């Protein structure tokens with residue numbers, strides 16, 4: 001027996017379809033986990049197993065978060081890491097993260113996903129690259145299944161510790177053979193290549209300054225053998241560029257290409273300092289980028305040339321990045337910051353509200369190598385969110401409700417539907433008891449910080 005869900009009477013439905021239609025008094029009809037019809041409320045079926053009245057709401061495709069480190073929700077605003085750039089920030093945090101436990105991974109992932117979902121995100125990647133004390137990527141995947149989020153779990157890793165010229169302390173790095181073996185196990189256990197998949201695995205050594213060239217190359221071979229995507233950090237700030245020039249005698253883009261890390265199945269986080277040759281090469285090869293504006297501002301990494309990248313044809317998605325370098329992981333807020341930061345760097349017409357929404361939906365889908373999310377049209381996965389225009393932050397902004405979502409103070413969703421399941425109803429998560437999760441999370445955050453003292 002199939003189950004149907006109708007969202008009707010929306011002030012506007014933002015489709016992100018080929019014509020970028022915005023449908024006034026719009027409706028979306030869902031059967032099970034797939035969108036069957038999108039149109040005006042008058043033209044769609046009037047009944048369904050569940051009906052949501054979206055009067056005075058804006059309906060948009062679920063936002064796609066392409067870069068995160070969810071465990072970092074336990075280490076927000078750590079005093080010693082509040083005011084440093086990337087390398088200083090990392091060296092202050094590694095010793096704390098060395099005490100992570102499997103329970104901490106599970107609970108922090110639930111917390112981070114709850115925050116993302118309430119802020120309009122329905123699909124997220126998470127880049128977990130530190131595995132002390134028996135932590136496994138399985139812990140994150142379990143949390144995603146529990147809360148009902150579409151999840152691209154990236155098996156990160158670090159293998160070059162300080163004694164070998166890397167940045168992380170030796171106690172948090174892993175053996176390269178073990179990394180590749182565990183990555184293969186995860187792909188074979190969890191990766192779902194099918195359309196509308198709720199979980200996929202990504203091969204994701206942490207960064208050029210924490211793994212070897214061999215691991216980068218072997219990771220690419222492993223990923224391509226299994227048809228899964230590749231993800232890492234690249235060209236984040238000027239020190240990152242200097243490291244690449246000194247160690248490899250190459251720019252980060254040249255190094256990525258040399259390791260086989262370009263193509264439509266690869267996306268790199270940040271790329272704030274990617275040079276013009278790198279931008280053109282990424283465009284030519286279909287290599288994607290996760291733009292993380294808040295983190296880039298927080299760590300003073302610079303302003304990624306997103307306008308230039310999009311004009312050159314690079315696929316760009318948005319990422320909130322880990323909660324220790326963007327202490328407010330609000331996906332609609334990140335969309336707003338993407339728009340504002342491009343304007344700071346490149347002028348008032350460098351990014352419109354609709355362009356920002358497009359990279360947060362279609363852009364993210366493309367970067368994750370998916371064609372079944374990011375737009376509301378028949379045959380797409382049933383992932384959408386509703387924002388209530390009656391909130392005070394939108395007051396007076398009804399002249400253009402779609403732009404208001406991005407220009408006004410970021411709001412939480414009224415409803416979120418993920419894979420056809422109503423995960424947020426009337427602003428409340430339906431799948432987990434958030435109060436209970438937060439209580440556990442805050443206790444574990446204190447335990448973690450105290451363990452490093």
Ligand SMILES: [Zn+2]
Nearest residue numbers: 233269321322
């Ligand atoms: Zn990151």
